Amino acid sequence: MPTNAGTSLSSYKHIVAIGTTVKSESLESAAYEIPRKRKMRSDSAAVSGNSVSTPKKLKSHRPSSVPNPGMSEKEVVEDSNEILRYPVNLAVSDCLGTKSKWSPRDEEQMRAVKEALHVSKAPSTILCREDEQIRIFEFVKGCIDQQKAGSLYICGCPGTGKSLSMEKVVQQVGDWSTQAGLPPVDTLSVNCTSLSKTTDIFSKILGEIKPGKNANTNSSPLQHLQNLFSQKQESSSSRMMLIIADEMDYLITKDRGVLYDLFMLTTLPFSRCILIGVANAIDLADRFLPKLKSLNCKPMVITFRAYSKDQILRILQERLRVLSYVAFQPKALELCARKVAAASGDMRKALCVCRSALEILEIETRGSTGPESQGPTPDDSVVRMDHMAAALSKTFKSPVVETIQSLPQHQQIIICAAAKAFRGSKKDATVGELNKLYLEICKSWMISPAGITEFTNMCTVLNDQGILKVGQARRDKLKRVSLRVDESDITFALQEIRFFRNCLL
Secondary structure: OHHHHHHHHHHHHHOOOOOOHHHOOHHHHHHOOOOOOOOOOOOOEEEEEEEEEOOOOOOOOOOOOOOOOOOOOOOOOOOHHHHHHHHHHHHHHHOOOOOOOOOOOOHHHHHHHHHOOOOOOOOOOOOHHHHHHHHHHHHHHHHHHHOEEEEEEEEEEEOOOOHHHHHHHHHHHHHHHHHHOOEEEEEEEEEHOOOOOOHHHOOOOOOOOOOOOOOOOOOOOOHHHHHHOOOOOHHHHHOOOOEEOOOOHHHOOOHHHHHHHHHHHHOOOOOOEEEEEEOOOOOOOOHHHHHHHHOOOOOEEEEOHHHHHHHHHHHHHHOOEEEEEHHHOOHHHHHHHHHHHHOOOOHHHHHHHHHHHHHHHHHHHHOOOOOOHHOOOOOOOEEEEHHHHHHHHHHHHOHHHHHHHOOOHHHHHHHHHHHHHHOOOOEEEEHHHHHHHHHHHHHHOOOOOHHHHHHHHHHHHHHHHHHEOOOOOOOOOOOOEOOOOOOHHHHHHHOOOOHHHHOOO
16 A cells, blocks of 8 residues: 555656646646546556656636637637636626615715706606607608708697707707718707797897898898798708797787798798797697698697606606616605606606605705714615605695796796795895896896886785785885795796796706
């Protein structure tokens, strides 16, 4: 037995020594150049001269980093691909499903969630409106291909993605015309609520086609456009023009002449206008289609239906997916989607409800004082069902929201100015300070402001309705104004009105 052991050890040393001198052997082969289990018989046959009897290789379950010289070129390539594939898969699997810790006390995280849910945050893709976008794009594309004017009417309830879809289509049309090598399309977007007079829309169209043409002339802008589209135009001015008239129902006059004249521009022999009207009134086309049909300018109609529960839930989840933490319980989002879909299907209202629920959680978290509030954030400190239910009740059952939305525009501007003035710790302001903010908003939106006397009278009306509180003059002989309603009601009420969307930012 000692003799056999010594022989085996000597053989092992001889094999290792030879293995280190053979440079052509691969790393994988060297790894397996080890003796097998000791045998009781003599292993003199294991070494014959300078040759080494290599044991039979075992196939490794791992791909080798150094290819075997005996492998074909195809096998080497496949083996290399396997080497690259395994680390990548491991890295991806390690990263999937990782979420940062959410804390409602973290101001940066709270700000990011509110920003993701804000109505002014335009998403990169408009979900659940793919079919409508395709139809609009194909309509515009067909008009450009045929160099032919046309008209389209888009209708739907508020908050159904009409304006966002139009912005996306305009971008798609620009990209398509560039790729096709076509001249760029002139685009004019007009919000009809910003027009001082309904006939000003013709001035804007003429100013886009012929800058300065409407100055110092005896003819009206409409007559200029009619003459321009009734005769053959020069090649330099023959580009197609896309006109988007948002909130078109504001153009309805007593005789409806402006609306008819606008659609009639697309029927003139040399017209290059592609008119797209957008409005909330679903029955607008039904009321005016017979007349437009008789004038040979019947538009194509595309209706945006109210969002369903599943669509609202999908959009909310997509907006929150960009965050690296979870701030809402899935059931809470589902409750919001179900209630909003049953009430109106307004996506903007669903976003406002979620923001309101987030604010309720924020107030609840900051209101908890004591030693325990300084500790770690509980695992259930997300927007729960009770937070969402409170936000829904506040949104759909508040008569203040309906009252504010039914007020005249200038009174709404005063309320908007009050909401901006009383942010933070400030609770009241003088009539003069409030009037200054009112004038700034009117100036930014190019609206003729009311005089100080009429302004004071409107503040009195809002005081009688229980929205503002106008106090008695103090020693400085200045009346003080404060809010009687919750600021969140004002924010929600005004955010549903397109004019005020960016005023409260």
